[in-house]
Amino acid sequence: MILKPQLQDLKNIGYYTGKIIIGIGLTMLVPMVIGLLFAEINPALDFLIATEITLTLGLILTRVCFTEKDLNWMQGMLVVSLSWVAATLVGAIPLYLSGHWNSYLDACFDAMSGFSTTGLTLVQDLDHLSYAHNLWRHLIMFIGGQGIVIIAISSFVKGISGAFKLYVGEGRDERVLPNVINTSRFIWLVSIVYLILSTLVLGIVGIANGMKPVNAFFHGACVFMAAFDTGGFAPQSQNILYYHSLLFEVITIVIMLLGAMNFNLHYRIWTGDRREIWKNIETRTLCITIALTFLIVLIGLNEVGSYPRAVIMFRKGFYQLISSHTTTGYMTIYARQFIDEWGNLALVGLICAMALGGGTCSTTGGIKMLRLGVIAKALIQDLKRIILPERAIVEQKLHHLKEIFLEDKQVRAALLITVSYLTLYGIGTLVGMLYGYPFLESLFESTSAAANVGFSCGITTPGMPAGLKLTYIVQMWTGRLEFMSVFTLIGFFIAVIKGK
């Protein structure tokens, strides 16, 4: 029997969602201040309006639904999924007010793309966008990458038990430190330290490359936020191609790889345990999949013969491959070149890399390395069972922060999420094909949206059908939250209708 949700459920969900909305409203003050500093009056007003609307909504929710009760599992999951929808709706307000997005739906598309660290964009005339709006585009990636709810956990959620439910609901099932609040704070500490260092380095490189100092540091901060959070937005319409710099590409590769690493591994590096990086199953799986997918890309590019020299083929191929595998979506080629110049095999290599993603408890999307490692180990175990005598006891170990014996429940969980991702990629492909796009292009764009990558082969444009925009929005949302919160939301609606 399905139980109908009680009023207390709604109050808890409304109260905590309201708190998160207030948090988002307050972060809008950052681009507003930047707007004022750069003498951008109207953009500053856009953010003031958005802040006021957001705070009003948040205040109404927290007052109407005021409660002191802690969250249960279902409520925690629902708060997460609804918070992401709310963040998208309010985060899109300043974007829409700027006039650089054709419709509110387009602004919502970019807001979801930003929060989910995807990087697909429908912005118009990006090269004339204000500093304030540009900062907001990147800031929402930074917030979304660490986790919208993590802000709430590290600032206003009091109960540790409720905080853990929110943390898990946001697609993270590992804690770095025993206490989830301290884990959230550690994630922020790591990100802010890297932000300061990388902004300095990218800023200096930018100045050396001939950029104005203000632009160099502004771009440095924005590019870091989008690269570390494996997002893929850039301040200019040409993405990374704007900089025409090998050094810039190398630094962004390093940042993207850092972003693809599990925060637990960052913690180990910070505490001096560097051996863990090489022993960890995620790092090993990532190295293997990068090597394999890069090989496919190279063979594909070589077959097509688009690049005149091997060095150039390596540079272009490797950058796009790392960008796709870390689910960042930074590009040093134009979208259409994927279709016209890369050939089918190289595209398949990229699609595989996008689908796989980076580390768990990182800012990446996609299936993720730990799950892939677990499935591979399970496969080896089953092969051993076939080869070895029947009486032999076959045990399979894997190293992820500690030695773990592989259990069936781990394999089941990994396979469940993997199948869910594959289904999500498939649904998006089907919708794309229903709108008349070719199979490979639809698969490419769908995988890019669902794995939160941000590569586009040209389908994502302001002129694409509204139905496809909505499909990609749902894919980005579902992919980022890794299904459970979204499934809970669907279950909740069923319970509202059918429950007793």
Next chain:
Amino acid sequence: MKRGISHQLSATSLIFFCGAVCYAQHISSTELINKAKEYDGKTVVYVGEAIGDVMVRGDSVWVNVNDGENALGVWLNKELAREIQFTGSYHANGDRLEIAGVFNRNCIQHGGDMDIHAQEIRKISPGKPVKDEIDTGKRNFTFILLGILCLLLIFARRRGSRIAIS
């Protein structure tokens, strides 16, 4: 004699090139990107607005030029770049430039980037600063929302203190 012939040949080719540039139709960035193979290594005429930074690299300069569809990187001599006064940003409309140069699908000199190596540039129209005049509609809306928010905060504080007392 030989020198005379070479001078004549250079003059003829220069006239031919200028003619080609003058009468050639502007090619859009979309066409260049979509038909990159066709235009690879050819002299093209591209028109667009200089955007972002003029990035000096030794004796040459990178300028990104946006024709309203896409932006393409243009590699040009420092001397030619002197003509550029404004580049497009939130605060300014950049100079509108006509660039005649060699289009490279995957430039060997620049790590495979798609670019144009400019031979000539001409400023079609100068850029200018954009005045950020306050939108009165937005300003008024801000005040209305601020009023609502203040009322709500007062109401919330009163209710909050009542809850605390009870």
